[in-house]
Amino acid sequence: MILDVAEKVASRDGLEGFTFQALAKELQAHPTSLYRHFRDKDELILELIDDLRARSYGGQLKATGSWRDDLRTQARHIHEHYMRYPVFAWQMAARTTRRPTEFANVEFALGCLRRAGLDDDEAVMFVRVVGNVIRSLSAMEAGLQALDPDSRDRDTLAWELEYRRLPADTYPIIAGLTAPLAAIGDPRVFDSAVDMLLDSVEFRVREKSAEA
Numbered sequence: 001m002i003l004d005v006a007e008k009v010a011s012r013d014g015l016e017g018f019t020f021q022a023l024a025k026e027l028q029a030h031p032t033s034l035y036r037h038f039r040d041k042d043e044l045i046l047e048l049i050d051d052l053r054a055r056s057y058g059g060q061l062k063a064t065g066s067w068r069d070d071l072r073t074q075a076r077h078i079h080e081h082y083m084r085y086p087v088f089a090w091q092m093a094a095r096t097t098r099r100p101t102e103f104a105n106v107e108f109a110l111g112c113l114r115r116a117g118l119d120d121d122e123a124v125m126f127v128r129v130v131g132n133v134i135r136s137l138s139a140m141e142a143g144l145q146a147l148d149p150d151s152r153d154r155d156t157l158a159w160e161l162e163y164r165r166l167p168a169d170t171y172p173i174i175a176g177l178t179a180p181l182a183a184i185g186d187p188r189v190f191d192s193a194v195d196m197l198l199d200s201v202e203f204r205v206r207e208k209s210a211e212a
């Protein structure tokens with residue numbers, strides 16, 4: 001119940017306005033009663049982040065015959081999750097919750113990279129690289145959605161209008177590409193980034209085979 005109400009308060013007030021006092025008011029309880037369950041606000045946020053992950057795609061990651069498809073599926077789950085809960089995007093990207101859903105995600109990704117043919121040291125390196133890039137891209141897109149409408153509209157219009165006004169003699173390449181540059185919400189950007197990452201895994205596996 002506390003986590004459900006915490007999600008409601010944080011989504012409504014943002015993390016800056018998310019306090020034990022605000023949460024207790026919503027629960028019609030005294031703020032000190034929350035300390036029986038959570039040491040502080042930070043512990044509650046980490047618990048909530050892991051709980052939201054579990055709600056979004058917990059138990060849905062199943063290994064198939066293709067490590068590449070499995071990692072792509074995981075990436076899409078993560079991206080959709082960030083877009084579903086944009087107010088938590090930067091916390092989700094930067095923090096480690098040290099909780100079951102996070103552990104399951106890392107275990108799944110390491111298993112995929114082992115099946116791809118990477119040794120353990122490289123699997124650990126790639127799980128960090130792939131995970132960091134996926135979370136960063138997802139957080140950037142979710143962060144745009146979390147902006148207040150005026151700020152979001154100004155940023156969007158900057159791509160659509162201000163880039164079009166740049167002098168072609170100074171920025172000739174931009175001048176010829178203003179239409180595609182304006183498509184900042186193009187879903188192909190995320191999908192292309194994931195494919196580039198997976199291509200790099202395959203490239204490394206081929207390199208190792210050639211070295212053997």
